[in-house]
Every structure is written in structure tokens, then in C-alpha cells.
Amino acid sequence: MSVTYHAVGWSTFKKRYDLILWLGIVLFLVVFCGVSLFLFPKVTLEILLIRAFGSAAFLLLHIILCIGPLARLHRHFLPLLYNRRHMGVSLFILALLHGFLSWITYHAGGDLNPFVSLIVSDAGPGISRFPFQIFGVMALVILFLMAATSHDFWLVNLTAPFWKAMHMLVYAAYAFLVVHVVFGALQAETHGFLTGLVGGGMVVVLGLHLVSGWREHKPDNQPLDSRLDQGFIEACRVADIPENRARIVSIAGERVAIFKYDGKVCAVSNVCQHQNGPLGEGKIVHGCITCPWHGYQYLPETGASPPPFVEKIPIFKVKIQNGIVHISALPEIARDLC
Amino acid sequence: MIRPLRIRHRYIISCLTIIVPAVAVCGLLMRPERPIMQAHPEAASHHSHASGEKITFSQLKNVSISRVGHSAGIHIVNRGRLTYPDVLLYWTPEEPTDAWGPTSSSLLVGLLPDQGELSYEMGPILTSGGTWVIYSLGHKKLLDHSRNTFSF
Ligand code: HEM
Numbered sequence: 082m083s084v085t086y087h088a089v090g091w092s093t094f095k096k097r098y099d100l101i102l103w104l105g106i107v108l109f110l111v112v113f114c115g116v117s118l119f120l121f122p123k124v125t126l127e128i129l130l131i132r133a134f135g136s137a138a139f140l141l142l143h144i145i146l147c148i149g150p151l152a153r154l155h156r157h158f159l160p161l162l163y164n165r166r167h168m169g170v171s172l173f174i175l176a177l178l179h180g181f182l183s184w185i186t187y188h189a190g191g192d193l194n195p196f197v198s199l200i201v202s203d204a205g206p207g208i209s210r211f212p213f214q215i216f217g218v219m220a221l222v223i224l225f226l227m228a229a230t231s232h233d234f235w236l237v238n239l240t241a242p243f244w245k246a247m248h249m250l251v252y253a254a255y256a257f258l259v260v261h262v263v264f265g266a267l268q269a270e271t272h273g274f275l276t277g278l279v280g281g282g283m284v285v286v287l288g289l290h291l292v293s294g295w296r297e298h299k300p301d302n303q304p305l306d307s308r309l310d311q312g313f314i315e316a317c318r319v320a321d322i323p324e325n326r327a328r329i330v331s332i333a334g335e336r337v338a339i340f341k342y343d344g345k346v347c348a349v350s351n352v353c354q355h356q357n358g359p360l361g362e363g364k365i366v367h368g369c370i371t372c373p374w375h376g377y378q379y380l381p382e383t384g385a386s387p388p389p390f391v392e393k394i395p396i397f398k399v400k401i402q403n404g405i406v407h408i409s410a411l412p413e414i415a416r417d418l419c
Numbered sequence: 420m421i422r423p424l425r426i427r428h429r430y431i432i433s434c435l436t437i438i439v440p441a442v443a444v445c446g447l448l449m450r451p452e453r454p455i456m457q458a459h460p461e462a463a464s465h466h467s468h469a470s471g472e473k474i475t476f477s478q479l480k481n482v483s484i485s486r487v488g489h490s491a492g493i494h495i496v497n498r499g500r501l502t503y504p505d506v507l508l509y510w511t512p513e514e515p516t517d518a519w520g521p522t523s524s525s526l527l528v529g530l531l532p533d534q535g536e537l538s539y540e541m542g543p544i545l546t547s548g549g550t551w552v553i554y555s556l557g558h559k560k561l562l563d564h565s566r567n568t569f570s571f
């Protein structure tokens with residue numbers, strides 16, 4: 082782990098991102114309510130708020146889902162990646178407000194128990210003949226699990242593979258919410274504006290994922306190079322590596338980050354021990370390879386985090402011949418510094 | 420991301436790309452046809468051409484129903500104020516009692532206007548006898564009724 086990294090990163094940067102995030106959310110809510118009141122002056126306060134919070138949450142989910150592929154496609158989007166967790170928690174707060182208001186508005190005033198009403202009310206011959214609200218509840222449960230475990234404490238205690246798998250449920254939440262909106266609000270829509278927005282959002286989210294996934298597919302499927310020579314493989318030219326930064330190469334599908342610093346070259350696994358961030362997109366800060374996602378640090382020669390931290394990443398032997406970097410096809414386990 | 424995670428990610432996205440748009444299209448195709456209350460096309464300009472046939476009510480003296488030309492449209496005029504909530508006009512084949520409520524054979528025509536006029540398209544039912552019922556949905560109360568005497 083890095084010396085400067087704190088699990089809850091209330092750095093000036095994060096505070097600024099959070100401020101911009103919440104200013105954006107408040108601006109959206111104000112504009113949404115203003116336009117709604119102009120178009121539908123008779124709308125009641127609770128319906129207005131239900132729609133405003135629901136729409137804000139759905140929009141924020143789209144933004145969050147786009148950040149991953151955008152950061153893969155262009156490094157300018159990387160800073161957004163650092164603030165994604167706080168966006169996720171904000172999304173949950175908005176979704177909770179929407180769900181809770183919908184629940185008390187539509188289900189708390191009748192003879193039925195409000196919980197039972199939530200489950201059975203869409204089954205009849207009413208406005209929606211499909212249980213769209215159950216899908217909203219399922220999505221809300223996923224968003225809650227993700228927000229509640231977003232802290233690094235849970236990443237460590239639940240173990241990274243379980244945590245990652247759980248956070249991939251965000252895609253299920255997205256699918257549930259498309260069902261929630263299409264079988265709910267869009268059933269009564271006649272003019273096509275909202276339908277267009279939901280369809281456009283789907284094209285952007287899925288399109289960006291497909292494009293970035295396709296870009297990564299090619300290097301993943303390259304076989305172990307046939308030019309393998311005495312356990313070493315030709316990787317890149319020294320001149321192609323920017324100073325204090327890395328070039329990422331792929332060996333049999335796994336990525337290796339080759340850094341150049343202080344006239345030296347080293348090769349390490351591209352995968353950060355924290356949350357599998359792409360180390361090769363980070364840079365050398367104070368003599369350490371620094372992960373671009375949350376700032377975990379590793380010494381380039383050994384692959385170990387500087388004491389007192391204990392994380393280690395695999396490193397690869399490096400040979401330079403005629404300005405060409407050759408790296409060992411198999412990694413070494415990181416060596417302890419002391 | 421490590422390679423197995425990237426592969427799992429690609430797999431999930433491929434499935435989503437097929438399932439989500441397909442479900443969304445199904446949802447849009449399943450949208451129910453909702454009847455929308457519209458002004459009768461002939462009514463506004465032609466109600467002066469009303470056929471002369473007119474139905475009145477014994478209690479609600481301000482309300483009258485006339486036929487729009489020789490079409491299957493009706494024109495309702497209410498010169499008074501409504502004093503009951505959710506007042507609706509029904510057509511029903513049976514003779515209603517005081518305890519009448521909408522049945523499966525009765526037909527909801529639409530709102531009874533409050534100090535105003537409204538027109539509705541009725542179809543063949545217009546000349547098939549039965550009774551016009553004015554009913555307060557809010558109070559579940561029959562307010563008035565009158566036989567349908569429109570004929571060809
Ligand atoms: C307990 C869970 C939930 C319940 C009971 C619920 C209920 C509802 C209801 C009744 C509507 C229709 C409102 C109307 O048209 O007036 C609605 C619409 C909507 N919901 Fe939910 N919902 C839940 C969760 C969610 C979540 C988690 C999200 C997004 C993150 C969401 C996003 C939306 C959106 C975008 C709309 C359409 C808003 C509009 O009409 O402009 N819902 N929801």
C-alpha cells in the first residue's frame with residue numbers, strides 16, 4: 082500500500098470531485114423539477130420528487146457504467162475512475178429516496194400491508210400488468226450491497242475475488258432497472274421522448290463496453306510468442322517507453338508493465354494487488370510504481386510495497402539487446418526488500 | 420483487471436447486449452392500447468346540426484344529450500354545476516334501480532362536463548335502446564337516468 086494512501090480518501094482532490102458531483106446532482110434535480118412544473122403544472126410534490134430522484138439515479142448509473150470503458154479508451158477519464166465509489170454511494174442515496182418515496186406514496190395508504198402491496202400490486206389489471214416495482218427493489222438491494230461494501234475494509238475481508246464478483250452485479254442492477262423503467266414509466270408514455278432517452282442510454286453503455294472489450298480482446302488472445310528465445314521474449318524498444326512511465330505488453334494473455342526510470346528498465350505484472358488496477362497506466366512517483374487507481378505503490382526492482390506495507394506483485398527479468406527490451410516469459414515472485 | 424476477470428466481463432457484456440435490448444423491445448411492444456378521450460370530430464363545429472333528438476333527465480334538469488347530425492356521436496350539455504364528485508355517464512342495457520352500480524354489461528361513456536359540453540363517439544350501441552345513467556363514482560350513487568330513445 083502507498084504511504085500517502087488512506088482507505089477513505091478525503092483528499093483535496095476527492096473533496097473537489099465530491100463537490101462537483103453533488104453540485105451536478107442538485108443542478109439536475111432543480112432543472113428536472115423546473116421543467117416538469119412548467120410542462121405539468123398540476124403534478125403533486127411527491128410524484129415530482131419520485132420522478133426527479135428516480136431519473137437522477139438512473140442517469141448517474143449510466144455515467145458510472147460508462148467511466149470504466151471510457152478510462153480504458155482514453156486516460157483523460159482516469160481521474161473519474163477514482164471517484165467512482167463516491168458516485169456509487171450517491172447513486173444509492175438517490176435510488177433509496179426514490180424507492181422509499183414510491184413505497185410510502187403508492188403502498189402505505191391502503192388496506193394491504195405495504196410490503197405485501199409492493200409485491201402484489203402490479204399483478205392486477207391496473208396501469209402496469211407487469212411487476213416492474215419488484216425489479217426496482219432487486220436493483221436497490223444490489224446497489225445497497227455495493228454501497229455498503231464499497232469501503233476497503235470489505236475488499237480485504239470479503240477477499241478480492243468475491244468482492245469483484247459482487248460488484249459485477251451492477252450489470253444485473255442495470256438490466257433490472259431497464260425492465261423497471263420500460264415496463265413501468267414507459268408503458269404509459271405516448272410521445273417517445275423518454276423511450277428515446279432510455280434507448281440512447283442503452284446504446285451508449287453497451288456500445289462503449291463492446292468497443293473497449295473488443296480492443297482488449299486482441300492482445301488477450303495472442304499465443305505465447307513463437308520468437309521465445311531461452312525463456313525470454315522480445316517486448317518493445319527502450320525508446321518507445323516514456324520516462325517514468327510504462328509500456329504495456331501482453332504475454333499469453335497476461336499483461337506486463339515495462340517501466341523506464343533513472344536510466345533503468347523493469348518489468349512487473351500490470352495488475353495491482355489492491356483492486357487489480359492497471360499499474361502500467363500509472364507512473365513512477367518518489368521512486369515507486371504508483372497505481373493510477375488509488376495510489377498503491379511498489380518498488381520497481383522488487384515488486385514489493387515499501388515498508389511497512391506488505392503487498393507484492395510478480396516481476397519479470399529484463400535483458401536489453403540493441404535497444405530492444407526482452408523479458409522473461411515467466412514471472413518471479415516478488416522479493417522482499419529486507 | 421486480470422485476464423479471467425476481463426473474460427468474465429466480456430461474457431457478461433455480450434449477454435447483456437442481447438438480453439437488455441430484447442427485453443426492452445418486448446416491453447415496448449407489449450404496451451397496452453389505451454383509449455384516449457377525444458373530442459368528437461364533428462361535434463364542435465356541427466352541433467348546431469344536431470338531429471333534433473334530445474334526451475333530458477328528471478333530476479338533473481340542466482343536463483341534456485343530443486345526437487351529432489346523423490352520426491353515432493352524442494353531444495352532452497350541462498348548464499349547471501356538479502355537486503357530486505367523479506360524475507360519469509354510462510350506457511346500460513338494463514333498467515337501473517337506485518342501488519345500481521357499473522356492471523360488466525354497462526358501458527362507461529365518459530365524464531359528465533361541469534358547466535360545459537362534451538362529445539363522444541358511441542358506435543352502433545347508440546341506437547340499441549338501453550338507458551343513460553349519470554353516476555357519481557366518488558359516492559357510488561346513481562344520480563339520474565333516462566331511457567335511450569335515439570333511433571335511425
Ligand atoms: C424500492 C424500489 C423501487 C420502487 C418501489 C420503485 C417504484 C417506482 C414507481 C412506482 C415508478 C413510477 C413513478 C411514476 O411514473 O410516477 C418508478 C419509476 C422510475 N423508477 Fe423506480 N422504484 C424503485 C427503485 C428504483 C431504482 C433503484 C431506480 C434507479 C436507480 C429507479 C428508477 C426509476 C426511474 C428512472 C423511473 C421513471 C421516472 C419517471 O417517470 O420520470 N427505481 N419507480
Ligand code: FES
Nearest residue numbers: 353355356358372
Ligand atoms: S490502488 Fe487500487 S487498484 Fe491499484
